[in-house]
Amino acid sequence: MADIKKHDTPMVDELKGGPWPSFVDDIYSYAEKHQKQACFDLMGQLELSYKHKETHWKHGGIVGVFGYGGGVIGRYSDQQDKFPAIWAFHTVRVNQPASKWYHSSALRKLCEMWDHRGSGMLNTHGSTGDLVLLGTVTEQLEPIFFDLTHQMNMDLGGSGSNLRTPSCCVGKARCEWSCIDTQALCYDLTMTYQDELHRPAFPYKFKFKISGCPNDCVAAIARADLSIIGTWIDDIRIDQEAVRAYVGGELKPNAGAHSDRDWGPFDIQKEVIDLCPTQCMHWDEKEKKLYINNKECNRCMHCINVMPEALRPGTDTGATILMGAKAPILDGAQLSTVIVPFMRLEPPYDNLKELIEKTWDFWMENGKNRERLGELIQRIGLNRFIVDVLGLKPIPQHVREPRSNPYVFWKEEEVEGGWDRDVAEFRKRHPA
Amino acid sequence: MSDKVYEEIQNTQLDEIFSKPYDPELAEKLYNPQKPMENRITDIGPPHYAQFFPPVIKKNYGKWVSHEIIQPGVIKYKSETGDVVYAVRVGCARLVTTDYIREVCEIADKYCDGYVRWTTRNNIEFHVTDEEKLRALLDDLKGRKFPNGSYKFPVGGTGASVTNIVHTQGWVHCHTPAIDASGVVKAVMDELFDYFGSHKLPAQVRIALACCLNMCGAVHCSDIAILGIHRKPPLVEDDRLQHVCEIPLVVAACPLGAIKPATVEIDGEKKKTVRVNKERCMFCGNCYTMCPAMPLADGEGDGIAILVGGKISNRISPPKFSKLVIPFIPNEPPRWPTTVKWIKKILETYAQHARKYERLGEWAERIGWERFFELCEIPFTEKSIDDYRLAYDTYRTSLHFKFTSHVEPM
Numbered sequence: 137m138a139d140i141k142k143h144d145t146p147m148v149d150e151l152k153g154g155p156w157p158s159f160v161d162d163i164y165s166y167a168e169k170h171q172k173q174a175c176f177d178l179m180g181q182l183e184l185s186y187k188h189k190e191t192h193w194k195h196g197g198i199v200g201v202f203g204y205g206g207g208v209i210g211r212y213s214d215q216q217d218k219f220p221a222i223w224a225f226h227t228v229r230v231n232q233p234a235s236k237w238y239h240s241s242a243l244r245k246l247c248e249m250w251d252h253r254g255s256g257m258l259n260t261h262g263s264t265g266d267l268v269l270l271g272t273v274t275e276q277l278e279p280i281f282f283d284l285t286h287q288m289n290m291d292l293g294g295s296g297s298n299l300r301t302p303s304c305c306v307g308k309a310r311c312e313w314s315c316i317d318t319q320a321l322c323y324d325l326t327m328t329y330q331d332e333l334h335r336p337a338f339p340y341k342f343k344f345k346i347s348g349c350p351n352d353c354v355a356a357i358a359r360a361d362l363s364i365i366g367t368w369i370d371d372i373r374i375d376q377e378a379v380r381a382y383v384g385g386e387l388k389p390n391a392g393a394h395s396d397r398d399w400g401p402f403d404i405q406k407e408v409i410d411l412c413p414t415q416c417m418h419w420d421e422k423e424k425k426l427y428i429n430n431k432e433c434n435r436c437m438h439c440i441n442v443m444p445e446a447l448r449p450g451t452d453t454g455a456t457i458l459m460g461a462k463a464p465i466l467d468g469a470q471l472s473t474v475i476v477p478f479m480r481l482e483p484p485y486d487n488l489k490e491l492i493e494k495t496w497d498f499w500m501e502n503g504k505n506r507e508r509l510g511e512l513i514q515r516i517g518l519n520r521f522i523v524d525v526l527g528l529k530p531i532p533q534h535v536r537e538p539r540s541n542p543y544v545f546w547k548e549e550e551v552e553g554g555w556d557r558d559v560a561e562f563r564k565r566h567p568a
Numbered sequence: 569m570s571d572k573v574y575e576e577i578q579n580t581q582l583d584e585i586f587s588k589p590y591d592p593e594l595a596e597k598l599y600n601p602q603k604p605m606e607n608r609i610t611d612i613g614p615p616h617y618a619q620f621f622p623p624v625i626k627k628n629y630g631k632w633v634s635h636e637i638i639q640p641g642v643i644k645y646k647s648e649t650g651d652v653v654y655a656v657r658v659g660c661a662r663l664v665t666t667d668y669i670r671e672v673c674e675i676a677d678k679y680c681d682g683y684v685r686w687t688t689r690n691n692i693e694f695h696v697t698d699e700e701k702l703r704a705l706l707d708d709l710k711g712r713k714f715p716n717g718s719y720k721f722p723v724g725g726t727g728a729s730v731t732n733i734v735h736t737q738g739w740v741h742c743h744t745p746a747i748d749a750s751g752v753v754k755a756v757m758d759e760l761f762d763y764f765g766s767h768k769l770p771a772q773v774r775i776a777l778a779c780c781l782n783m784c785g786a787v788h789c790s791d792i793a794i795l796g797i798h799r800k801p802p803l804v805e806d807d808r809l810q811h812v813c814e815i816p817l818v819v820a821a822c823p824l825g826a827i828k829p830a831t832v833e834i835d836g837e838k839k840k841t842v843r844v845n846k847e848r849c850m851f852c853g854n855c856y857t858m859c860p861a862m863p864l865a866d867g868e869g870d871g872i873a874i875l876v877g878g879k880i881s882n883r884i885s886p887p888k889f890s891k892l893v894i895p896f897i898p899n900e901p902p903r904w905p906t907t908v909k910w911i912k913k914i915l916e917t918y919a920q921h922a923r924k925y926e927r928l929g930e931w932a933e934r935i936g937w938e939r940f941f942e943l944c945e946i947p948f949t950e951k952s953i954d955d956y957r958l959a960y961d962t963y964r965t966s967l968h969f970k971f972t973s974h975v976e977p978m
């Protein structure tokens with residue numbers, strides 16, 4: 137093996153101490169054990185960044201695997217002489233299994249491949265959800281792709297102006313609140329839209345994220361152009377016996393989430409009834425019974441979070457479909473906005489796919505370069521998007537409140553008699 | 569639940585391909601650069617999720633009825649079948665090596681039949697089905713440390729805690745960051761470590777970091793957001809620009825219309841380039857995303873902004889954006905002490921004053937942002953008054969304010 141060159145990294149070394157897992161200690165241990173120059177060089181370059189307070193990575197170049205338009209982020213060091221082992225240091229986005237369960241046999245094999253073909257460093261996981269293999273050279277990209285597809289039955293995720301890798305919460309695999317099959321839906325959409333994921337044809341990126349309930353553990357409402365959030369349309373299930381157990385102090389509120397501080401005895405009135413945002417609950421102290429006026433409940437999950445043994449979402453379940461979240465670049469961030477208040481989601485999810493494809497068709501035809509769906513909706517107006525593009529009925533659920541200005545763009549056909557008028561006729565009634 | 573989904577899950581087995589040894593030479597045999605389509609497999613998508621479900625998860629899919637966090641980091645789930653599973657959540661640096669992953673595998677093999685999962689916030693979860701194994705696992709995790717003493721697998725991140733920080737690449741991999749990511753996260757989590765493994769806050773506190781305004785980390789809806797910002801307009805490399813950039817795209821990329829095409833003469837040669845109206849620039853870096861000849865990064869110009877009070881969940885109040893409370897803190901590698909100090913101050917002031925279940929943003933709204941600044945002893949500056957689009961939404965158009973120390977009668 138060629139001589140290994142180590143760098144002095146006094147500042148970076150200061151991150152070895154302290155209780156939180158130290159990436160520096162991890163990377164150096166690995167570097168020593170495997171004599172990996174890329175790891176020493178990465179730490180060396182990081183030290184230089186700590187000194188200059190500036191990054192030393194160049195603007196990426198376009199690299200990738202044949203036939204795919206994404207999945208690899210090109211990266212080159214601007215210190216190629218000092219740190220030759222990371223002169224090219226591309227990342228590979230590997231599409232994660234839905235909700236990120238793994239078996240050690242799969243992970244070990246992936247590790248062996250990555251020791252052999254890359255830096256041995258990775259991100260578990262990227263913020264979109266992919267498993268991110270961090271750092272390799274251009275010549276290794278095709279072999280990595282062949283190893284993934286031939287030896288691991290794995291594939292690349294998305295990057296660029298295409299569908300990004302969909303992701304979801306743990307859902308029914310382990311969470312009693314999940315109102316939809318988050319993994320099944322995530323997997324189905326990922327497989328249905330492989331072409332959109334691998335071959336950029338969109339004006340910009342497009343993200344799906346799927347949470348099983350309004351707690352929204354994958355932050356779908358803030359991070360996805362299409363946010364799918366599980367919910368129910370019937371009544372919260374109540375086990376009155378368990379409610380009494382919470383009131384009596386036998387069960388810990390919020391499943392024990394507040395255990396390290398003395399908040400006093402549980403007070404159902406103060407902690408649940410009074411905090412219910414719709415004031416739709418009532419605790420009858422005499423009867424020792426909880427009443428919920430489900431018609432008024434807005435399914436915020438608070439009472440269920442506080443008393444998980446006693447309350448559960450209803451059984452007529454589906455999802456609310458929202459669209460348009462994006463990060464602040466360019467026009468400011470947006471949260472997703474409600475499009476379909478309730479959609480039942482059963483395989484093969486044709487109702488959802490029809491909505492998705494209608495939306496894409498419109499966006500691909502009308503979106504400008506680098507215009508996210510949320511920006512397009514704002515540009516043309518939510519009302520037009522809902523009514524003219526999607527053909528849905530406008531309902532109060534689409535807005536937080538009605539507009540407060542009267543500047544309605546009436547269409548000519550909506551106005552009796554149209555817009556063509558005869559001035560002479562007008563003047564007959566109203567001499568100038 | 570759909571029976572079809574349940575059935576599909578039961579019928580999915582762990583792919584045998586993973587038990588075949590890795591062949592480091594196979595790819596070179598299969599891949600032929602002259603005929604790139606030869607032997608190419610495409611569009612197979614991710615491995616089916618259900619093959620990685622441990623047996624207890626598979627069997628009880630959709631049958632869970634309740635859960636209890638029996639201690640910080642350990643959630644016990646009960647199924648209608650009578651089965652239970654304990655999920656043990658541990659923190660992870662996100663930037664890890666294959667040796668670390670192999671250690672995760674070793675633990676998973678020893679206690680969990682090889683199964684393991686990652687959460688949305690980069691935590692790792694191990695699952696066991698009986699209490700004895702649980703105790704052994706917890707003991708084992710506690711003893712595993714890196715050579716210089718940091719925990720490899722700190723247990724926590726549940727309930728009213730500070731869970732793992734969602735973050736981006738920073739100086740470890742990206743070309744546009746204003747700050748580092750992994751180093752800042754390490755420094756902050758070292759200081760807040762105690763809050764990761766305990767339940768003493770009024771509610772959960774989600775911290776996120778994004779190293780530039782692109783916000784790959786999507787920090788904008790976090791209780792506490794650490795955001796890298798630039799403060800110097802882009803440099804313009806006149807001699808290089810026309811060779812590496814599409815000028816119309818660069819001009820269009822600027823959200824504020826601050827970029828105009830221009831022509832300059834260099835050594836008697838006319839070159840097409842651009843000019844930036846520096847007064848208009850908001851340092852977003854969009855131009856640099858489109859054009860490598862317009863770098864923004866600067867050791868003195870760049871640093872951290874702190875935004876607070878955002879949330880994602882619909883619990884009690886609707887999701888909210890984080891609000892800018894500290895406009896700038898200089899970069900202070902390797903441990904960013906000023907940033908760490910302010911985050912701790914905000915967190916502990918919140919912990920002291922908020923009511924049970926109240927998220928940071930809900931607390932600030934209840935007491936009023938003027939009181940928030942006062943209690944946290946954060947100097948209020950004009951930078952926290954919005955002057956971007958939709959700014960009017962944040963103006964005070966009522967008399968519902970409090971007389972905090974900020975008010976000096978005129």
Ligand code: HEM
Pocket residue numbers: 209211227261262263264265268359462463465735736737741742743744782783784785786857
């Ligand atoms: C216009 C806005 C954005 C631009 C120009 C942008 C650009 C980039 C670039 C250059 C990288 C490469 C970092 C590296 O070198 O590894 C990256 C990584 C990434 N970005 Fe973005 N980004 C944007 C917004 C977002 C948003 C809003 C999200 C998620 C909600 C996101 C998710 C990711 C993910 C998951 C990665 C992989 C690395 C990581 O997780 O840190 N990006 N982005």
Ligand code: HEM
Pocket residue numbers: 235304305306307310311351352353354355390391393441635686687688689690691725731732774879880881882883
């Ligand atoms: C006691 C009630 C709750 C339970 C049992 C619960 C359960 C879970 C579970 C199982 C995960 C892992 C999900 C995944 O990665 O797929 C998770 C993560 C998360 N949950 Fe919740 N959740 C609860 C309440 C909430 C609330 C009220 C919020 C928001 C206010 C919330 C926000 C999050 C976030 C942001 C994550 C990502 C954190 C991580 O993965 O470490 N959760 N939660």
Ligand code: HEM
Pocket residue numbers: 540541542
């Ligand atoms: C439905 C749409 C609206 C209608 C039909 C409407 C109509 C009127 C009328 C007829 C007056 C009284 C004018 C007069 O004294 O001769 C008035 C006054 C006023 N309107 Fe409106 N208005 C509308 C919306 C708004 C909106 C959206 C605003 C501001 C947000 C607004 C602000 C005012 C103000 C400030 C006055 C003066 C009030 C005063 O001097 O007491 N109006 N409006």
Ligand code: HEM
Pocket residue numbers: 263264343355357358359360361461462463464468469470471472734776777778783784785786787788789790793794795874875889890
């Ligand atoms: C300091 C300020 C902010 C921080 C630190 C921040 C952080 C984040 C983070 C961590 C994410 C999640 C990305 C991911 O994990 O995939 C995110 C996403 C998002 N944020 Fe922010 N954010 C900030 C400001 C804002 C603002 C002001 C808005 C809107 C007005 C906003 C809107 C959004 C949206 C819509 C997403 C989803 C982005 C996408 O997928 O494209 N954020 N933000």
Ligand code: SF4
Pocket residue numbers: 305306307311312313314315347348349350351352353354
């Ligand atoms: S989003 Fe809801 S269903 Fe999904 S893991 Fe979180 S609490 Fe459970």
Ligand code: SF4
Pocket residue numbers: 411412413414415416417428432433434435436437438439440884
């Ligand atoms: S879910 Fe929220 S709105 Fe509905 S009853 Fe419970 S606390 Fe009230």
Ligand code: SF4
Pocket residue numbers: 736737738742743744745746778779780781782783784785
């Ligand atoms: S947030 Fe900005 S600097 Fe950080 S990884 Fe994303 S694009 Fe790069």
Ligand code: SF4
Pocket residue numbers: 801802821822823824825826827844848849850851852853854855856
């Ligand atoms: S940094 Fe942003 S605002 Fe400034 S010139 Fe570049 S694109 Fe325009």
